Amino acid sequence: MPPRKNPCLHASPLFSGQAPDRTFARMSTPLSDWLQARQGTFGPLVSYDLHHPKVFVFDFTAQNADLTAVDLRDTPAFARYVDKRLREEGSRIGIGGYLEDRVLYQRSAHYDGTGTEPRRLHLGMDIWAPAYTPIFAPLAGRVHSFADNQGFGNYGPTIILEHAYDHGTFHTLYGHLSLASLEGLHVxxxxxxxxxxxxxxxxxxxxxxxxxxxxxxxxxxxDWWGDYPGVAAGSEREHYRQNCPDPNYVFNFIPPDPA
Structure with missing residues (x-):
């Protein structure tokens, strides 16, 4: 059976932060073309089946009125909201979208530079799951760099892998890990x-x-090492959209049909 590819890639507001339109047509670069050609062949990031109908898609945009009742600066309260929504949906894990314009970054000054445009555009995809959930490499590579990016709202422990492909190398970043994840690593x-x-x-x-x-x-x-921007300003969208292709080429997540 051929690999299952995602027909919804770039066609769902779940992954663009707004209603679908032609401006979110697939970005064609050597890397994105290479990833798309191999979509469905990458290994899973977690042991959960992302094709399960109970995988829940979080909405962290201003369109989600529920967020107004949550103090996102209070991490335990934020965590209770995440857990509550997963329980309500009967889900074990949740997904967070690519290029989503997120209000939740207002929780930390880390995303607001003095005199600069605030950063709100999410450049990756998330898997919301219990602490200590194991994370696996979706393809072979080597450790490029790693760091504990400290500070409220930052990545915390982060690992970046480097991968070879037809046109050189590219990288995958894994943020919000445990400190134990960094033990014993070497470049x-x-x-x-x-x-x-x-x-x-x-x-x-x-x-x-x-x-x-x-x-x-x-x-x-x-020149980044152990770190790389995971959130961008709106004016930086096209630059980062080109340099940070859609992670769903690797996730291969197919949003469930609306009820």
Whole structure:
């Protein structure tokens, strides 16, 4: 049977933060083309089946009126909201979308530079799951860099892998891990497809977030080491959309049909 590909890629507001339109047609770059051609062949990031109908898609945009009743700066309260929504939906895990314009980044000054446009645009995809959930490499690579990015609302423990492909190398970032995930790592360490990369961290060591994975694909890392922007300003959309292709090429998540 051929790999199951996602017919909804770039066609759902779940992954663009707004209603679908032609401006969100697939970005064609050598990396995105390579990823799309192999969609459905990558290994799973977690042991849960992302094709299960009970996987819940979170909405962290201003369109979600429920968020007005949650103090997002209060991590335990935020975590209770996440857990409550998963229980209500009968879901074990939740998904957070790519290029979603998120109000939740107002919780931390980390996303508001003095005199600059605030950063609200999510450049990765999330898996919201219990702390210590194991995370696996979806494809073979090596450790590019790692760091504990401290500070309220930051990544916390982060691992970046480097992968070879037809046109050079690209990278995958795993943020909000546990501190234990960084133990024993060294730059250049080989990682096989399906090998355990780490585990989701609890708050506050994970950057003080409800437990979740931030997964991001990065073409050119520039001078970044152990860190890379995971949220961008609206004016930076096209630059980061090109350098950070849709993670759903790897997730291969198909949103459930509306009831």
């Amino acid at each position: 250049g360490q080989p990682v096989a497809q399906g090998e355990r990369v780490g585990e989701l961290g609890p708050y506050p060591e994970n950057g003080d977030w409800p437990p979740h994975l931030h997964f991001q694909i990065i073409d050119d890392m520039g």
